[in-house]
Amino acid sequence: MRGESHLLVSILISLPTSMVLFNLLPSESFSAIIYLLGGVMIGSLLPDVDASDAKVMHGYWKPIGLFGKYLFYKPMTWVLRSRSESFQEQHRGYLHSLIGCLLAAVFFAIPIGVIFLVSIFLWTVPIELASLIWYLWIGLPFGFLMHLFEDSFTKSGVRWFFPRGKAYSGQTRTGKRSEYNLTSAFFILYGLMTIFVWMQPASYELLLGTILGSILLLGVLYAVNPIISKLSQ
Numbered sequence: 001m002r003g004e005s006h007l008l009v010s011i012l013i014s015l016p017t018s019m020v021l022f023n024l025l026p027s028e029s030f031s032a033i034i035y036l037l038g039g040v041m042i043g044s045l046l047p048d049v050d051a052s053d054a055k056v057m058h059g060y061w062k063p064i065g066l067f068g069k070y071l072f073y074k075p076m077t078w079v080l081r082s083r084s085e086s087f088q089e090q091h092r093g094y095l096h097s098l099i100g101c102l103l104a105a106v107f108f109a110i111p112i113g114v115i116f117l118v119s120i121f122l123w124t125v126p127i128e129l130a131s132l133i134w135y136l137w138i139g140l141p142f143g144f145l146m147h148l149f150e151d152s153f154t155k156s157g158v159r160w161f162f163p164r165g166k167a168y169s170g171q172t173r174t175g176k177r178s179e180y181n182l183t184s185a186f187f188i189l190y191g192l193m194t195i196f197v198w199m200q201p202a203s204y205e206l207l208l209g210t211i212l213g214s215i216l217l218l219g220v221l222y223a224v225n226p227i228i229s230k231l232s233q
């Protein structure tokens with residue numbers, strides 16, 4: 001799936017839950033939700049740093065792409081290769097798996113921690129303000145997981161349990177009509193869900209229901225994706 005689609009779909013999946021959080025939490029928490037969404041956006045582009053033609057390696061996103069590639073992906077690949085002779089560097093390799101998500105979450109605690117400490121001790125930023133950066137870190141693995149789900153809709157699929165297990169795939173072709181139609185289906189369904197939850201009185205029950213509903217809708221879209229792809233031919 002293309003970078004634009006990953007960004008859009010990941011924001012769409014997060015939108016109903018974000019809307020309930022906006023209604024539920026006091027206005028002081030708004031910045032935390034924005035940071036959380038920022039983390040989701042970065043996380044949703046991160047797995048593709050293993051491909052040089054990915055969106056994250058160009059334009060505004062390039063600093064994140066270069067950072068992810070040379071300070072995370074390449075050193076991690078070097079470690080894995082030194083442990084196993086047979087290890088092959090490849091697009092949709094370990095970075096497109098649960099282990100890649102876990103490694104990214106653990107690794108990114110280091111730069112986020114450095115920014116946090118520098119903000120407090122060097123730039124004398126108040127601790128409440130500096131702590132917001134940790135929400136970026138919390139959002140990151142969620143965005144990463146969304147990327148894996150989104151790529152699971154495509155023909156190449158995702159080996160979630162790399163290096164073991166099969167690839168979970170779908171019928172969507174990257175950059176083709178089936179991808180645009182799938183993205184439109186995400187847009188319509190998650191858009192309607194966002195409007196629906198926005199009109200409800202905010203509560204923690206609604207928050208839980210929205211999270212579960214968002215996951216369920218993802219499953220429904222995966223189930224009907226063969227039909228979407230067939231209609232796209």
Ligand SMILES: [Zn+2]
Pocket residue numbers: 001047048096147151
């Ligand atoms: Zn990908």
